[in-house]
Amino acid sequence: MNPTRDRLRDSQLGAIGMMIMIWLAIVVLFGLTAIDAGSIAFTKFRLADVASSASTQAANAFRSSPDVATACQAAQTSIAADDASAKLTKRGCVVDARTGVVTITVRKEAKTIIAGRLGFTKRFTRVTATETNGPTTL
DSSP states (O other): OOHHHHHSOHHHHHHHHHHHHHHHHHHHHHHHHHHHHHHHHHHHHHHHHHHHHHHHHHHHHHHHSOOHHHHHHHHHHHHHHHOTTOEEEEEEEEEETTTTEEEEEEEEEOOOSSGGGSTTTGGGGEEEEEEEEOOOOO
């Protein structure tokens, strides 16, 4: 004879089991949300680094030969070398011919567990980063 079982009816035991299942589901959902948020943040920081490196490379290329196409090609090469899944946006390479300053905008889809599969959160997985740099002084 189980004293706990004697005190609780079957319907109460079922309610307790259901409450435990609901709490477990909530904990799992919060865990997945935290993992997705971390993945999006990491992608954002990594993409900013890629854009910064590409804008510096493009500015240095523009200083060597003042040609916008050459500078943008140098940026594209830098992006491909740093992160093959990152892409230069349509207007992602802007060169100020007067100052030699280059602005690079790149985009990437963050790898997530659930955010990329839900319609109302999918927009958060599309990450962009814009960086502006001039040529190095060395």
